Amino acid sequence: MQSENRLFDDLAKLVNGAAGTLAGVGREAQSGARERAREWIGGLDFVSRDEFEAVKAMAVAARDEADALRARLDALEARQNG
Structure with a gap:
């Protein structure tokens, strides 16, 4: 056993x-x-997720700045023509 x-x-x-x-x-x-x-x-x-998010944030900021500059240019042109 x-x-x-x-x-x-x-x-x-x-x-x-x-x-x-x-x-x-x-x-x-x-x-x-x-x-x-x-x-x-x-x-x-x-690319890493962090790099992607950083570039995405830069693109959003650049787009916002371009929109603001476009609005200023439109305002200046309207004032000059009007």
Whole structure:
């Protein structure tokens, strides 16, 4: 009976060790795949979200300024012609 329990204990340790090893291999593969994806995406000249938002804000500001200048020009032309 004692040898049977020891056999089960050894088998449980073996399975537990194998599961831990497989989990480690899985984490390592996932990490490697993420790194390769970052390298691939990095080579495609994508911009970060922060860079995109900064350029978007600059475009909005430039558009607002152009609208204000257009309104001033229209007012000056109306005053000159009227």
